[in-house]
Amino acid sequence: MxxxxxxxxxxxxxxxxxxxYYDDALHSEFEFENxxxxxxxxxxxxxxxxALNHHPDWSNTxxxxxxxxxxxxxxxxTEKDFKLAEAIEAIVEPDDE
Known part of the structure; x- marks a missing residue:
């Protein structure tokens, strides 16, 4: 890739x-109720x-x-990172349909 x-x-x-985008990576932070x-x-x-055989650097506090x-x-x-970002978005912010 x-x-x-x-x-x-x-x-x-x-x-x-x-x-x-910084430090050669995509970064995001998500806040949940608990x-x-x-x-x-x-x-x-x-x-x-x-499923994507691609693993993030992540943590939670x-x-x-x-x-x-x-x-x-x-x-x-790479494209692989954007595919995983899209999957993460779908999980943490699902469409209200």
């Missing part, structure tokens, strides 16, 4: 307003990570989930 250019990343980020809801989201995200995405083998952000 090829590393994306800064211009390509910034263009793609227009679809991901809750994410920022620890249980945060951990539940992390568990659901973990299944998506396994009580109800805050902090996520950093980069493709280590490419030494930067």
């Amino acid at each position: 090829n590393k994306l250019s800064k211009e390509d990343i910034e263009k793609k980020l227009l679809r991901f307003p809750d994410w920022e 620890f249980k809801d945060c951990f539940s989201a992390m568990s659901r995200i973990a299944f998506e990570c396994e 009580y109800n805050i989930l902090t996520v950093s995405l980069s493709t280590h083998s490419a030494k930067g952000v």
